[in-house]
Amino acid sequence: MDRLEAMSIFLTVVETGSLAAASRKLGRSPASVTRAIAQLEESAGVRLIERTTRRFAVTEAGTRHVETYRKMLNELAHLEERSSDANISGTVVVTAPELFGRMRVMPVIESFLALYPETQARLLLMNRVVDLVGEGVDVAIRLADLPDSSMTAIKVGEIRRLTCAAPSYLAHNAPPTNPCELAFHSCIGLNEAGSQELWRYRAGADGRRNRSVRVRCRLTLNSAGAAIDAAERGMGIVRPLSYQVERQMAAGTLVSLLDEYEPKSIPVHLVFQPRPFHGGALRAFIDHAAPLLRQSFGTDLL
Incomplete structure (x- = not known):
């Protein structure tokens, strides 16, 4: 067992309040959790937990190590996330109605390109229904009730006709x-x-x-x-x-x-064709755009 894994187990023990609860949460045997703590204590050169048959308590040194280990694991996760983002590449072709595209979609595309420097985007502003497959478009923002189709749709908001x-x-x-x-x-x-x-x-x-x-x-x-x-x-x-x-x-x-x-509100959807995501750009764009568009409508879920 490596040291980072042992750190994660130790933090789970502290958060859950017992070795048994930590073993259940992690899906590990109590013996393996105990070994992880012992390995970490040996590496740190201090006792992290005082254990009896009925209870345990985090030592003063253990309390100091909790923050150190948590910071180390968080920094590692952040580095891995940035490394994963750096590997995302490819071009995303997006279409939207002209005014909606200028007002709502352009800010999303600009932040997407800033977040993923190896990606490119094309935004087609057209006030008509675009054939995604026939016209080579990856994502469409549709302001309408959607017919049944093979496309995948994610609802991001509603608009009113005033x-x-x-x-x-x-x-x-x-x-x-x-x-x-x-x-x-x-x-x-x-x-x-x-x-x-x-x-x-x-x-x-x-x-x-x-x-x-x-x-x-x-x-x-x-x-x-x-x-x-x-x-x-x-x-x-x-x-x-x-x-x-x-x-x-x-x-x-x-x-x-x-x-x-006023008639009923009009739903707004992100519509895309299910297919392999070359370079991860399409999946990354959808994951990036959906929450930002929902936020622009002032709601978390519609």
């Missing part, structure tokens, strides 16, 4: 009290097909039924960021996702409307 307008717009237009009143308002659309859109809202208090309301869009854009900018300038009512207007809502340049009719 209805917003600037105080300057509401100063001249009475806020709608229900979705039907949107027909009398100037709305800002994200539909390239035309000037009218169907906006879906919750119809019943139970949240299980929805209804679609046709709105008139005097201004239509193909960019969520541009639509939000226009709404801030008082051009009309916009329908963004919650993460897209966090700054504006906090600053008060946009306010939410029709909250009681």
